[in-house]
Amino acid sequence: EAQVTQNPRYLITVTGKKLTVTCSQNMNHEYMSWYRQDPGLGLRQIYYSMNVEVTDKGDVPEGYKVSRKEKRNFPLILESPSPNQTSLYFCASSNQGWTGREQYFGPGTRLTVT
């Protein structure tokens, strides 16, 4: 089954404790992206990757890191989480770029930072 998976689905952590949210897709997509979704603000792009070893900032990259060592995986790293990073996070993938292409989303990771 073609899908994007994220882990963990739910996470409660404390300020400053490094964490990683994993994202994996089995569709051989080149493009992957991370979004956060907050009430009233919609989904906002954090980072995206056009291919292996190619990553770039989206609209809200502060406080986040990513890596793309393999085509299928695109982990999101919070080196020192803060309460304002409490949010619902989605990973997405697409074939050959976003423009005109459908994005496939993972099920989401609900993060709470206390």
Add this chain to the structure above:
Amino acid sequence: RKEVEQDPGPFNVPEGATVAFNCTYSNSASQSFFWYRQDCRKEPKLLMSVYSSGNEDGRFTAQLNRASQYISLLIRDSKLSDSATYLCVVNEKTSYDKVIFGPGTSLSVIP
């Protein structure tokens, strides 16, 4: 002005009603347009792409007006299963492929 704006909602309509959602975007250079559907606490899923000539998929009709920078989604004969949040999505080709989501409009179809 926000890059992509949508009707604030929520829309509460009876089964069988016709409902229309509107979306405006600020960048005239925007290239691709979509409507996504998001069920409560679930991931967004593509509902339909929006083409300049307008397009229809069953009970759903999407239209694009580039001159007015306006996108619409019409749902006819609403079903209970149409209850969801509808997201307007715009792609811009700037220095990278930028994807902008609208805040969404919530729809509840009532028996």
